Each structure stands twice: as structure tokens, then as C-alpha cells.
Amino acid sequence: MPIRLEAILQDQVDHPAVRDVLAVLADACAEISRLVRSAAVAGQLGAAGVVNVQQEDQKALDVLTDELLTARLMECSAVAALASEEQADAVCTDRTGGCLVAFDPLDGSSNVDVNVSVGTIFSLRPAPDGRPAHPEDFLGDGRAQLAAGYAVYGPQSMLVMSFDARVMAFSLDEDGAWVLTHPALAVPVGTKEFAINLSNRRHWRAPVISYIEDCLAGRDGPRGKDFNMRWVGSMVADVHRILMRGGVFLYPWDAREPDRPGKLRMLYEAHPMALLVERAGGRATDGVRPLLERVPPSLHARTAVVLGSADEVERVRDVG
Incomplete structure (x- = not known):
């Protein structure tokens, strides 16, 4: 029987905030997969007519996916603050504890119009204890990350993440569930x-x-x-x-x-x-x-x- 992501999170993620945030991100990525798949039919391809904080022309899907992720994460009580590549400043709550979430809502969005794979990248860091988060709390080294991952929207939509020493990959099935397909990814030592x-x-x-x-x-x-x-x-x-x-x-x-x-x-x-x-x-x-x-x-x-x-x-x- 296929193993679903929610079972993995429940059984193997000890940190409650990490478990809750990863579940929210997984659901949001499944929704983004549907947005990307239907973008041409829905008339959501092309430029949004906006320049973002990176001085890059935003695509319509950049805006939609950023808004979707921001809304879903802000509804999650385990999120103390979030930072998006598409937004100039971090969005901080008055919550204490939990996670800081940084994300690129649609990496490679310039490829959307020509039907090339794009994706969502995310990173979880610990929020400070005893006080609300500040934007500068994001500015730690990469080893402070509690978890990280990405979704890739291509011929198959896949969600790759790590919350412990392993890197696991899940594929989106026809029912919209993330199913474990790669229990432990390993980069080959040599390459051509x-x-x-x-x-x-x-x-x-x-x-x-x-x-x-x-x-x-x-x-x-x-x-x-x-x-x-x-x-x-x-x-x-x-x-x-x-x-x-x-x-x-x-x-x-x-x-x-x-x-x-x-x-x-x-x-x-x-x-x-x-x-x-x-x-x-x-x-x-x-x-x-x-x-x-x-x-x-x-x-x-x-x-x-x-x-x-x-x-x-x-x-x-x-x-x-």
C-alpha cells in the first residue's frame, strides 16, 4: 500500500511545528501544481506587469503563488514569520516559538510560458524563544535550518524534502496526495x-x-x-x-x-x-x-x- 506524506510526517517528525508547517507547505504545493497545470487554460500565463524586489519582471503565476503561500502560511499557528523572494520585507506575526519560513514561490517562472519544469523552494528555521520574530532572525547560516525542500512541477509533480539526515521524494497521485516514491535519495559520487x-x-x-x-x-x-x-x-x-x-x-x-x-x-x-x-x-x-x-x-x-x-x-x- 502506498505510503502517504501525512503518515511520514506523523510518524517521523518529532518537532510539532516542523510537522505542521511541512504539512501546510505540501498542501500548498499540491495546489500550486494545479495552478501551473491549468495556467494556459485559465489565462494566467505571461507577465504580471510588476517588477519585484529583485528588479525582475514578475509573471502572473509569481504573484498568484506568492499570495497563495503567504496566505496558507499565515493561517498556520506554527509560523512565526515568513520571507518570500517576491516580497521586499519579511512578514512577522506576534507569535512566539515555531518556525521561520523562507520560500521562492515559483522558481524558474520565466519557463512557464514555454511549458518547462518550474518549482517551489522552501526552508524552515527555528523561531526565537520568548519573543516575536524579527526579520534579522532569518539571517543565520544554512546549518540552522530545521528542514528544507522543493516541489518540481513537470511531467510528474514531485515533492523533495529533508527533515532529518535523509532526503525523501514524494509524487503527487491522481487523488492529489503526496505518495512516497524515493525513500532515500543519494547523489552519485562521480558524474559525466x-x-x-x-x-x-x-x-x-x-x-x-x-x-x-x-x-x-x-x-x-x-x-x-x-x-x-x-x-x-x-x-x-x-x-x-x-x-x-x-x-x-x-x-x-x-x-x-x-x-x-x-x-x-x-x-x-x-x-x-x-x-x-x-x-x-x-x-x-x-x-x-x-x-x-x-x-x-x-x-x-x-x-x-x-x-x-x-x-x-x-x-x-x-x-x-
Whole structure:
């Protein structure tokens, strides 16, 4: 008999607030899956005509999914505060204890209009004891996370999460229930795949160019084997592939924005994905330091990201 997510949460999550918040997030992601699936029919594709705090043009589904997640989480008594990639400031309640929730409501939303996989990323942190939460309470290192996960909306909708040492994956069945399909994901140690936007090559630092050129040289080059390049342009989709079959994902510093350490957001993307990848046996760094040791200086701080199969991530760090 299929094992449903609610049974796993009830039996295996000891922290009541984490259990309650993960259940709310799972239900919200199932609802977002339906929104994404019906977006074209409902006329919800295209731009919303709004620029968000990241100075990015929002899609209509960015707005809808952000509003949905915010509403569901604010109704949950275990949520002390939330922070969204789409909102300038954290939303704090007067509740004490429970969880702080950071999320990217629709990662890769620029792909929605062309029917490419997108997703939702989330991260849970402990709320302070004895007082209501403040926005700066989100600004801890990645190892402070109580749980993290993402949903990917593709040919199948899948929910990947970690609330202990394991990384588990659930698939959305026809009845709208999340069913356990992958009890323990493990990133393969070796790989022959890398994911990077090669069109930005001229903007990278020399060590990253060197690493990619060695991969492209194939069996005749210093690596002695052929590599395939994969790039979806949706972090959820690219990281999901790595968790399933290995590989390395790189989003390095870019000379077009020299004052930024990278493009991806630490709280909403890098920290939760780093937790999942490391707990699945991989590695995650900014090219120098482990991502989980990084402390964001602000809610929307950015970082470079290199994550995936352990040996490849180490190699990128060595050339950096």
C-alpha cells in the first residue's frame, strides 16, 4: 500500500511545528501544481506587469503563488514569520516559538510560458524563544535550518524534502496526495554531466572557464572522459536532475555585475538546496566556502553556487 506524506510526517517528525508547517507547505504545493497545470487554460500565463524586489519582471503565476503561500502560511499557528523572494520585507506575526519560513514561490517562472519544469523552494528555521520574530532572525547560516525542500512541477509533480539526515521524494497521485516514491535519495559520487549557462562564459573568472574547458575537451582532454552539458534555466529542475542521477550545477560570479557575489538568493535558493544536496551525499559551495556556512547579510543577499556530486564540486573549488 502506498505510503502517504501525512503518515511520514506523523510518524517521523518529532518537532510539532516542523510537522505542521511541512504539512501546510505540501498542501500548498499540491495546489500550486494545479495552478501551473491549468495556467494556459485559465489565462494566467505571461507577465504580471510588476517588477519585484529583485528588479525582475514578475509573471502572473509569481504573484498568484506568492499570495497563495503567504496566505496558507499565515493561517498556520506554527509560523512565526515568513520571507518570500517576491516580497521586499519579511512578514512577522506576534507569535512566539515555531518556525521561520523562507520560500521562492515559483522558481524558474520565466519557463512557464514555454511549458518547462518550474518549482517551489522552501526552508524552515527555528523561531526565537520568548519573543516575536524579527526579520534579522532569518539571517543565520544554512546549518540552522530545521528542514528544507522543493516541489518540481513537470511531467510528474514531485515533492523533495529533508527533515532529518535523509532526503525523501514524494509524487503527487491522481487523488492529489503526496505518495512516497524515493525513500532515500543519494547523489552519485562521480558524474559525466554539468549544468551551466555556457553563453555567459566570457563573463566568468578564469578558474571556472578552465574547469568547463576541461570538461568540454572530453576523453582527449585532461579529464579523460566525455561530459554532457545540461541546462534547464530553472534551478529546481537542474538540481532535481542532480539528486536523481548526479552531476554538478554551477551559477558562478559574473563580471557584468562585479559587485554581486552571484545571482542566486542565499535564503530562498542556495541554503535549502545546499542542505538537500549535502544530506544526499553531495557537496555545495560558493566556489570557496561551504554554502551552509554562509550567513546572509540581508534577506535578499545573493551568492555564487556550485553543488552536486562531491568529487566535481571539490574539483571546482580546487581550481577556484
